[in-house]
Amino acid sequence: MAVMEYLMTHFTHPSVDEIYTALSPKYPTLSRTTVYNTLKLFVEQGAAQMLTIDEKMTCFDGDVSHHAHFLCKRCGKIYDLPLSDSAKEVLRMDMDGNAITEVHQYYKGVCKKCLEKDNMTN
């Protein structure tokens, strides 16, 4: 499936629309609904993960390993970061008798690149 290929080759944490827009020229009959359905399927099967970092839009990550994210509020880019060790531990601990299946960790701020741009214009 072209959607999976896109996820595997692009590490931009794309939204449904980004994927749709990117694949549309190559697959002119592609519908947005299919992209939604396919991604939903991947998430259910554990082949992709859904990120709800931006409250407006869900985006997707083909890398299902446990890792954290960093959203730059200036440019909107999402970067990968290692998950903090203690966050990982929780997965095994089943804290307080609760069964924990997912760990989500993300940061927000301004990325290096945008900070450098700031400096140049000052």
Add this chain to the structure above:
Amino acid sequence: MAVMEYLMTHFTHPSVDEIYTALSPKYPTLSRTTVYNTLKLFVEQGAAQMLTIDEKMTCFDGDVSHHAHFLCKRCGKIYDLPLSDSAKEVLRMDMDGNAITEVHQYYKGVCKKCLEKDNMTN
């Protein structure tokens, strides 16, 4: 403001609708828009934080201290958890030259109570 009082006395991480429904009887003229506006104001001023754990609905927390959350997928309740120390450190570290202003950490799974209910019916 009644909205702030609700946030300060209820630790259920309420959605806009929960707040609106709860306050509506006491303030019959209250409109949902006002609840939206008020919460937006609080978040901007740092008096409350917005949680985007559930992709369907935003919810709000009057406790703005750095802490993690745990969403039970069975009953939908959101519990507070301490934030892992290493996650907190990142706030000061400004990782890799990026300026980090927010740390979000949450877990999903099934809470103790729901697990116990499972055992009873088996």
Add this chain to the structure above:
DNA sequence: AATCGAATTTGAAATGATTACAAATTTAGA
């Protein structure tokens, strides 16, 4: 307590991402 401008609140309509669903198309096996 009447007036007036500013600030807040209201409610209806718009927005926009996501979902539902039925019709159309494609697929694969015989």
Add this chain to the structure above:
DNA sequence: TCTAAATTTGTAATCATTTCAAATTCGATT
């Protein structure tokens, strides 16, 4: 080629959130 099943499509619904202009409330001043 035929046919049933599976997938895809596109339109219409859904639903949380936002916009916005009109209505209301507030507060200071007389």
